[in-house]
Amino acid sequence: MSAPVASLAVLSHAARCRTHCPYCAYQCGVVMSQPGGGAWTVAGDPQFPVNNGQLCIKGWTAAELLGNPERVTTPLMRTTAGKLAPAAWGEALDFVADGIRRIRAEHGPEAVGLFGSGALTNEKAYLLGKFARLAVGTPHMDYNGRFCMSSAAGAGNKAFGIDRGLPFPVSDIADAEVILLVGANSADTLPPIMQWFDRQKANGGRLIVADPRRSATARTADLHLPVTPGSDLALANGLLFLAIEERLIDEAYIASRTVGFDAVRSAVLTYDPPRVERITGVREAALRTCVRWLAEAEGAMILTGRGPEQQSKGVDTVLAFINLALALGKVGRPASGFGTLTGQGNGQGGREHGQKADQLPGYRLIEVDAHRAHVAKVWGVDPASLPRKGKSAYELLDSLGPDGGIRGLLVMGSNVAVASPHAGNIINRLKSLDLLAVCDAFLNETSAEADVVFPVYQWAEEEGTMTNLEGRVIRRRAAAASPPGVRGDIDVLRELATRLGAGDKFAFHSAPEVFEEFRRATAGGTADYSGITYDRIDREEGVFWPCPAEDHPGTPRLFAERFHHADGKAKFHAVTHRPAGEEPDADYPLYLTTGRYKEHYNSGAQTRLVSTLAAAQPRPRAQLHPHLAARLGAERGSVLVLETRRGRAEFAADVSHDVRQDTIFVPFHWGGRGAVNLLTNPALDPTSRMPEYKVAAVRVAAVRPPTDQEVPA
Ligand code: SF4
Numbered sequence: 001m002s003a004p005v006a007s008l009a010v011l012s013h014a015a016r017c018r019t020h021c022p023y024c025a026y027q028c029g030v031v032m033s034q035p036g037g038g039a040w041t042v043a044g045d046p047q048f049p050v051n052n053g054q055l056c057i058k059g060w061t062a063a064e065l066l067g068n069p070e071r072v073t074t075p076l077m078r079t080t081a082g083k084l085a086p087a088a089w090g091e092a093l094d095f096v097a098d099g100i101r102r103i104r105a106e107h108g109p110e111a112v113g114l115f116g117s118g119a120l121t122n123e124k125a126y127l128l129g130k131f132a133r134l135a136v137g138t139p140h141m142d143y144n145g146r147f148c149m150s151s152a153a154g155a156g157n158k159a160f161g162i163d164r165g166l167p168f169p170v171s172d173i174a175d176a177e178v179i180l181l182v183g184a185n186s187a188d189t190l191p192p193i194m195q196w197f198d199r200q201k202a203n204g205g206r207l208i209v210a211d212p213r214r215s216a217t218a219r220t221a222d223l224h225l226p227v228t229p230g231s232d233l234a235l236a237n238g239l240l241f242l243a244i245e246e247r248l249i250d251e252a253y254i255a256s257r258t259v260g261f262d263a264v265r266s267a268v269l270t271y272d273p274p275r276v277e278r279i280t281g282v283r284e285a286a287l288r289t290c291v292r293w294l295a296e297a298e299g300a301m302i303l304t305g306r307g308p309e310q311q312s313k314g315v316d317t318v319l320a321f322i323n324l325a326l327a328l329g330k331v332g333r334p335a336s337g338f339g340t341l342t343g344q345g346n347g348q349g350g351r352e353h354g355q356k357a358d359q360l361p362g363y364r365l366i367e368v369d370a371h372r373a374h375v376a377k378v379w380g381v382d383p384a385s386l387p388r389k390g391k392s393a394y395e396l397l398d399s400l401g402p403d404g405g406i407r408g409l410l411v412m413g414s415n416v417a418v419a420s421p422h423a424g425n426i427i428n429r430l431k432s433l434d435l436l437a438v439c440d441a442f443l444n445e446t447s448a449e450a451d452v453v454f455p456v457y458q459w460a461e462e463e464g465t466m467t468n469l470e471g472r473v474i475r476r477r478a479a480a481a482s483p484p485g486v487r488g489d490i491d492v493l494r495e496l497a498t499r500l501g502a503g504d505k506f507a508f509h510s511a512p513e514v515f516e517e518f519r520r521a522t523a524g525g526t527a528d529y530s531g532i533t534y535d536r537i538d539r540e541e542g543v544f545w546p547c548p549a550e551d552h553p554g555t556p557r558l559f560a561e562r563f564h565h566a567d568g569k570a571k572f573h574a575v576t577h578r579p580a581g582e583e584p585d586a587d588y589p590l591y592l593t594t595g596r597y598k599e600h601y602n603s604g605a606q607t608r609l610v611s612t613l614a615a616a617q618p619r620p621r622a623q624l625h626p627h628l629a630a631r632l633g634a635e636r637g638s639v640l641v642l643e644t645r646r647g648r649a650e651f652a653a654d655v656s657h658d659v660r661q662d663t664i665f666v667p668f669h670w671g672g673r674g675a676v677n678l679l680t681n682p683a684l685d686p687t688s689r690m691p692e693y694k695v696a697a698v699r700v701a702a703v704r705p706p707t708d709q710e711v712p713a
Helices: 004-011 089-107 122-136 150-160 170-175 191-202 232-245 251-257 261-267 273-280 284-296 314-327 369-379 393-397 423-431 489-499 511-522 534-540 611-616 626-632
Strands: 016-020 029-033 041-044 076-078 084-086 112-116 141-143 178-182 206-210 223-225 300-304 337-340 408-412 435-440 452-455 464-467 472-476 590-595 621-624 639-644 647-655 663-667 681-684 696-704
Touching: 016 472, 076 089, 089 112, 089 408, 089 435, 089 452, 089 489, 112 122, 112 393, 122 141, 122 464, 122 489, 122 511, 141 393, 150 314, 170 191, 178 284, 191 206, 206 284, 223 284, 232 261, 232 273, 232 284, 232 314, 251 314, 261 314, 273 284, 284 300, 300 314, 314 337, 369 511, 393 681, 464 511, 472 534, 621 626, 621 639, 626 647, 639 663
Parallel strands: 112 141, 112 408, 178 206, 178 300, 206 223, 300 337, 408 435, 435 452, 590 663, 621 647
Antiparallel strands: 016 029, 029 041, 076 084, 076 452, 464 472, 590 696, 621 663, 639 647, 639 696
């Protein structure tokens, strides 16, 4: 067993430090330095083989978060006058622990909820899940990754028996002959990944992009399929129909490596090109070109993003694309296969280690007795004492307050007031809580409703591991000293657990200490990290899970020989198109879809504080086609008042030919009147419980000129 604590001491608070960007799942390597002992700077790390020194604008400017004047540096407690005011750590911790104890005594442990984040390190995600089950004793623990990755995860588990976003390193992209990218605008969301697409193109490869918008990524494509929002499943089935009709499927591969194709063959029989063209808006010629390019390539990849996943049929939609990849015989071959591009910084690791309502560490399941027994043994408790499965993220948030049954909530690193669908409902529910405690580095729309805010370390001040979108486990290193008064999330959990009578299970003072127990908890699980050490990560530029022993090389590529089901085969699933939870009608005649700007990350709680990013994208704009704008009497900069059945919000008009005439696109990085999630539909996927962020029916209730304050600078 290695001794990571010693090696950390050398790196902590160094004037130059290799670590990783605070934001997305690409987890670019950065080199932080402090020239002359002044302000920290961030540069791309040329040694890290994923980004090779490249960063996007968010990474370049991330150092501005350190020393930011908006930083919370003391615990805050709500006064009787209703304001958040500075408090001592002991007072704030006592208040929250007393509140949890009181709620438990009066209403039972199920009346306390925990909400985590795909931005937490593996150590913190693990510890928060353990805290929910052992210190609080509640089943209601979920996290914002449910809003991001759960449909892809559900489909991967069903088809392959394992959920790892990319089953190969990103560098394989360069060698793929053809790539179909579905609902992913990587040029804006993961800019440094485009170096691999550029190499692919330079190698003679082709890129196909399916997206309702002519996005920055679609503009680089050889073929753009402008799908109607919510119709991706029909697109996939239509492509498979053509593959069968044109005898492009790989019968030998299907026979030797898969099960269940006959049912899928029957299910796609009705997806003839005229029908698919009617549903998706994609012309037959484009469908035929797409499937021929994919089938004829030796190595072809299908990669999905949030477009097909954030739907009330997200799991089935991803399964439909997996069906296509399997039928063409592409999965498990070199520079070929199916993958999904994870979004949040630790979106991959965050969904493996017990933050989900149905899960225990190592991707074990909380309802499986053998899984409960393994984890209970590591934790030193009776398996029967572990709670069962709890509520999923939206259902948990929708249960806050006296009528929902969850009266106390601890939120760690998630801005649910902006990020949740039907956000107006969630804000009201946050207000109705008996106790809301938030751990964060900055105030945001969620902590605005809190009774207590615990100020915690941010990215460059803490140690830990993250797992990037390839399944590569990497080191987050402490470069900068935290401001006085700030503590780590690990410290908050230890102190609360002690006050709740479970201190002996949470006696951790550092991430490496947590990691050692975490490794044992994952041993033998699907996501087995037991062979990974901090030293190995340093030596090897990350280690890919599963890695069941210290002499195991890790697993950069999955599926070359077998899939993770017991029989070693991939499973086809017969899936059929169905309408979105809400389709345009006479009252709400347009599609609303949502996404990201390259300058902002998720709810914008961090990036809106970075001056360069705020100046580049100061507010959300509603993108609409010039024909629609003309019909509405809107022009660039007009204020559009958008309404759905759940709420109303206002945006500046961004008139562009890059969006379909029946669709309005709005980014989701803002709260207040510009919060698009006031409008989005919480219709949930039946398997993943993913809300339908990507499709809602909307109307333009009013168009008005901007006020002096609203005119963009
Ligand atoms: Fe890299 Fe993502 Fe950070 Fe941009 S936001 S620098 S793509 S990790």
